[in-house]
Amino acid sequence: MCQLLGMNCNVPTDICFSFAGFHQRGGRTDEHRDGWGIAFYEGPGCRVYLDTKPAAESPVATLVREYPIRSTNVIAHIRMATVGGIALENTHPFMREMWGRYWSFAHNGTVGTLPAMRPDSRYRPVGGTDSERAFCLMLEHLRQCFPDGPPDEHALYDAIADIGGRIGADGTFNFLLSNGDLLFARCATRLAYLIREAPFATAHLVDEDYSVDFSEVTTPEDRVAVIATVPLTDNETWTPIAPGELLMFRDGAPLR
Numbered sequence: 569m570c571q572l573l574g575m576n577c578n579v580p581t582d583i584c585f586s587f588a589g590f591h592q593r594g595g596r597t598d599e600h601r602d603g604w605g606i607a608f609y610e611g612p613g614c615r616v617y618l619d620t621k622p623a624a625e626s627p628v629a630t631l632v633r634e635y636p637i638r639s640t641n642v643i644a645h646i647r648m649a650t651v652g653g654i655a656l657e658n659t660h661p662f663m664r665e666m667w668g669r670y671w672s673f674a675h676n677g678t679v680g681t682l683p684a685m686r687p688d689s690r691y692r693p694v695g696g697t698d699s700e701r702a703f704c705l706m707l708e709h710l711r712q713c714f715p716d717g718p719p720d721e722h723a724l725y726d727a728i729a730d731i732g733g734r735i736g737a738d739g740t741f742n743f744l745l746s747n748g749d750l751l752f753a754r755c756a757t758r759l760a761y762l763i764r765e766a767p768f769a770t771a772h773l774v775d776e777d778y779s780v781d782f783s784e785v786t787t788p789e790d791r792v793a794v795i796a797t798v799p800l801t802d803n804e805t806w807t808p809i810a811p812g813e814l815l816m817f818r819d820g821a822p823l824r
Contacts, residue, residue, distance in 0.1 A: 570660070570676040571600055572759065573644040574744040574795035576751040578819035580610075580638035581792055585780045587644065588633050589773035589800045594623025594646040597775045603659040604629060606644040607672040608637050609748035614670040618659045641746045645674035657695035661744075662703050664691055667718040669747045671707060675699035676797055677740025677756055702741070706731050721750060721816065725824050728752055729814045736812075744795065751817045753795045755809035760799055762806045763821060765791040771801045791820030 573590045575583050587606070595601040604623035607616045615637070619626045623646050645660035652658040660674040679698050682705060690711060691704035709731040710724070718724070728745065732754045735741050742759050745752040753759060764771075766789075768782035795817075799806040809815060816824040 569740075570645060570647050571598070571797040572674055572676050572742060572744050572795070573642075573797075573800075574746075574751055574753060575639070575642040576746075576793045576795075576817040576820055577640045578791045579789070580640055581790070582636035582638050583642050583644070584633060584636055585771070585773075585778075586794055586796075586800055588778055589775040590644060590646070590796070591623040591626075591629045591633060592775040594626070594629070596624035600646040600648045602647040602649040602654045604644070604646045605659050605661050605674070606632055606642065607661045607663060607746075608639040609641040609670075609746065610637075610639055612669065612748065614663060614672060614748060616661065616663055616672070618656055620654050620656055620659060641748055641751050643672050643674050643744045643746055643751075645676075650678045651699075652695055652697035655695065658697045658700070660699060662700045664703070664707055666707050666711060666747075669749075671745065671747050673699075673703040673706075673743060673745050675702060676742040679735055679741055680738030682735065698739075702735050705735065706745070721818075721823070724750075725752075725814070725816050732814060733812070742797070749818065751793075751795075752814060753809060753817065754814045755811055757811060758797055759795065759809045760806040761793055761795040761809065761815070761822070762799075762804050763791065763793050765820070770803070772803045774800060774802050793817050793820045793822070
């Protein structure tokens, strides 16, 4: 199975600490050697880095770890291929435009039989993964549900929960999805999150002997939600997301 990492904040924040541990799982502390990717939202823009090399060996991952890109929403993925070969077009996160916003998506698991693409579908997969196909189906479902434009966040949540549940009924459908404002996290088997906020303390990584005292690098108003397949730190309290549950985050806190 692949692994997911997400971050949602109330102020632009770098993900260097979390990524320092997470990228080690791409071939060093775990078996996910089939590529990796990360998407950073900066205002309406989104910069995406993808590589087919294992994350633990990737020079691009070294750049991301050492370059403090500040973002309010981040989605990262390390891959163990199940459907679709090791290729750039099969590397998560995938990105598409809808309603004038970039949407990005990463999936952990394998889904079963997926519906056929509509002949008039705006969203079509480029690669050969079930993940990208599921993402395209989700976006097309949302576009059909709301033909006049983006709905309010509660209607959007309900629609994503509905299509996510239908796709996930046949297979394993853990995913992270963001439009740069909200971040959605769906658990099928394993996903957990934590909220870092004042009073901040020191966090220590599981995959590397590395700690950061967040009281020294934050302000009292900062709030950061971190979502991961497997907890990244061993001295913080992570909250498991229940199987079948969809959470929606904004400004570093779960809304639903």
